[in-house]
Amino acid sequence: MLTNLKEQPKDKILGLMAQYREDPRATKVDLGVGVYKNAEGITPVMRAVKAAERKLVAEQETKAYTGLAGDPAYSSAMCDLLLADSADRARIAAAATPGGTGAVRQAFELVKQMSPNARVFVSDPTWPNHVSILGYLGIEVVKYRYFDGETRGVNFDGMMEDLAGATADDVILLHGCCHNPTGANLNLTQWQSVIDLILAKGCLPMIDIAYQGFGDGLEEDAAPTRLVASQVPELLIAASCSKNFGIYRERTGLLIAMGADAANTPVVQGNLNHLNRQNFSFPPDHGARVVTTILTDPELKADWMAELEETRLGMLELRQKLADELQRLSGSDRFGFLAQHRGMFSLLGTTPDLVEKMRVDNAIYMVGDSRMNIAGLNENTIPMLAQAIIDAGV
Numbered sequence: 001m002l003t004n005l006k007e008q009p010k011d012k013i014l015g016l017m018a019q020y021r022e023d024p025r026a027t028k029v030d031l032g033v034g035v036y037k038n039a040e041g042i043t044p045v046m047r048a049v050k051a052a053e054r055k056l057v058a059e060q061e062t063k064a065y066t067g068l069a070g071d072p073a074y075s076s077a078m079c080d081l082l083l084a085d086s087a088d089r090a091r092i093a094a095a096a097t098p099g100g101t102g103a104v105r106q107a108f109e110l111v112k113q114m115s116p117n118a119r120v121f122v123s124d125p126t127w128p129n130h131v132s133i134l135g136y137l138g139i140e141v142v143k144y145r146y147f148d149g150e151t152r153g154v155n156f157d158g159m160m161e162d163l164a165g166a167t168a169d170d171v172i173l174l175h176g177c178c179h180n181p182t183g184a185n186l187n188l189t190q191w192q193s194v195i196d197l198i199l200a201k202g203c204l205p206m207i208d209i210a211y212q213g214f215g216d217g218l219e220e221d222a223a224p225t226r227l228v229a230s231q232v233p234e235l236l237i238a239a240s241c242s243k244n245f246g247i248y249r250e251r252t253g254l255l256i257a258m259g260a261d262a263a264n265t266p267v268v269q270g271n272l273n274h275l276n277r278q279n280f281s282f283p284p285d286h287g288a289r290v291v292t293t294i295l296t297d298p299e300l301k302a303d304w305m306a307e308l309e310e311t312r313l314g315m316l317e318l319r320q321k322l323a324d325e326l327q328r329l330s331g332s333d334r335f336g337f338l339a340q341h342r343g344m345f346s347l348l349g350t351t352p353d354l355v356e357k358m359r360v361d362n363a364i365y366m367v368g369d370s371r372m373n374i375a376g377l378n379e380n381t382i383p384m385l386a387q388a389i390i391d392a393g394v
């Protein structure tokens, strides 16, 4: 039977990582995989995470199963972090999931059950896993214009025109902050226009938020999600702790489903629990417990926030330095968008051919669509990347 299986398409980013490892050039620069790296190229365990883990080792008395939705204290702490007081908690059901990907997957499965004819509107481009999970589940994908190839900002008029095609059966998927792969984001006025459209169409918004604290700050990055939550009747949120707690491999995510009527929350919660049960039973607990420990301990929380802020400011500095160097070399402001983008990624907005040319000529590794992981840069590699971009004729 196993011989009936067809080969699956290779993951492009993982392929790129393998190519990078085999490249003997000492000057090679890895801007590929979406993992934060410090100036030494290390993805560190955050101080507060280490401290929380030590505390767990010392104090945890059992590893018996949690609930199907995970520990309610985790959901509660995460809702505080994401939503503050923007939403009525009585209308909220939530379940821990294996990473943000697990939350996205469970959200799409829920959509399929709630609205079998739903189409999911996704930005063009979006995180490729959105499209591939939707395809796997047989859910129709509609792409809406998002990235403006000229300005490298958001093509907001195009986006709104395309979203106007959504009906009350459909879902509009939005990135809460730090858009992956482009780095281009809506401002709050534009978010309000999207909310008005959602209310007019009666469709369901879904927010994927995987980088809270990597853009303009923890509160600022949550502001769009809170604006949406405070105005719409129904909302799905898929949140990831992988990046902002640096606990990628612990698989720590949360699916939040906000309904219009608090009386229906137990049914929604029951469905989230049921979906977890069918797919993996109990969600992973270690990462969730680390997050809860940090968020509920004022000292650990303050230290986590301080380290996250250092990380964020470090990436902003790299952005500014790269934009400045490109300004110096090109004598123009056309790369200023790199300093405007937010989060770990920027889409350079060039062709796969030029991306390949920079790999061959300069050992610069970025994803084929020209997504660069800004955290992969440091003081030494910024001038190298800037020169390569100019030499390639981007």
Ligand code: PMP
Pocket (backbone or CB within 6 Å): 034, 098, 099, 100, 101, 102, 104, 127, 175, 180, 208, 209, 210, 240, 241, 242, 248, 252, 253
């Ligand atoms: N959504 C987006 C937009 C992402 O970029 C990511 C991470 N690459 C995720 C969700 C999920 O991350 P994880 O499953 O590692 O928590």
